[in-house]
Amino acid sequence: MTTPSKQSAPRWVDFHCHVDLYKEHAALIAECDRERVATLAVTTTPKAWPRNRELASKSAHVRIALGLHPQLVAERENELPIFERYLPDARYVGEIGLDAGPRFYRSFPAQERVFERVLRACAEQGGKILTVHSVRAVSKVLNHIEGALPPDRGRVVLHWFTGTPAEARRAVALGCYFSINGEMLRSPKHRQLVGDLPLERLLTETDGPFVQSEGHPLRPRDVVTTVAELAAARNLSPTAMGDTILQNLKQLVSA
Template sequence: MNAVPPRLIDFHCHLDLYPDQAKMIAECERQGVVTLAVTTTPKAWSRNVELAEGSRNVRVALGLHPQVIAERKSEIAMWERLLPEAKYVGEVGLDAGPRFYKSFEDQTAVFDRVLSACAEAGGKILTIHSVRAVGQVLGHLERRLPPDRGRAVMHWFTGSKSEARRAVDQGCYFSINSQMLIQERHRELVASLPLNRLLTETDGPFTQTAGRPSKPSDVADLISPLASLRGVTAESLRQTLLNNLRLLVTP
């Protein structure tokens, strides 16, 4: 692949849910978008790794999404077997929304196993889902994953400012997408986060840009408004984000 050096970051994107995953990976290479391809089930791991083999800019995360736990909780055993192959973990976490609350107890048991396995292995970087469950997620992180045993990135974080401070104290990073800048309450939250803990994401194809599913290169459209919110230039922010990523992934 003809890869362009890293220019932008999409730290949470479901590349395997696009009609042509190989095409999306090639675009990340050409456009210099460092992209974390998250998975929702460990059964998707092998194919994702195969397609991203040789990519400079795309990495694959080993996931077991909380929204599929009701049907797939038994796959935690497969996830644990595959963990030695993975540096990145996600999408994992908890979802206490109305559609998924019935499985919350099972979600909690699986998330505990995920965090315990990551702590035992050491050096893993996790992208974490926390819909209506930020406090519970942070409690599990405090108990199961010390900051020196793994790094957590809070994906699409919508907790309170006090929960954000608690996450910062635990060493968490935050991946920001364009949807988080729409409501004033969320804009204020993003404005309050430490600049050196920020990354960008799309969560494509679950977000939209110009009336179509977002793709990794669309993070370019987030740089200027996020920079304006934080009172820095777009180029300064872009460089800060790349430096944040380097510090996150460097042992």
């Protein structure tokens, strides 16, 4: 996500953060640069992408992803042509995916139409890195990825993954990475799941401002806590885990 010198190299990775949903949008971008947090700023609608891109145009560490959030597909499916118009200029894509939760299940057929079209467009252009939402729909998400996005045409990072161990193994076989946040490590079940994922496929995220700590939205710099918690879950030192996450990011973006 960056072209680092020793002084400017990222120290941390937040691979999924809704930077434009913070009140101090521009200030947060500057903070990411000061703290050297390689941050993927996801968008929820294509119309948000140009302004986000403009604000981050001079950032050393913030990159903008072009998104069409599955929870907004019911009212935003008509923005898909806008998404496709911007896609050639977007290396990163997200937030996209599927959500079969009770509030959004009625739009699930539309979500699948959008997701399939997005994956095929990304495959056609090649070289995209996608951050993907899969709430209660991991198997369906993996079906679409397997059918529409060959591993040599794009890379997938599963955001806040809560699938089964079998689904995790399938995702690994498809070449997926996983971005881990602190909330995932609160549940013993999900902590065990994260503990079994391949170390070389792990990234960190905040999903701020939706994830909070002590009543305050997490910021990209707070990912340092997740690194420490993830290190404990994997019986590594925080330094070793931080170095691994940075190496994984480098591997992801250089492929």
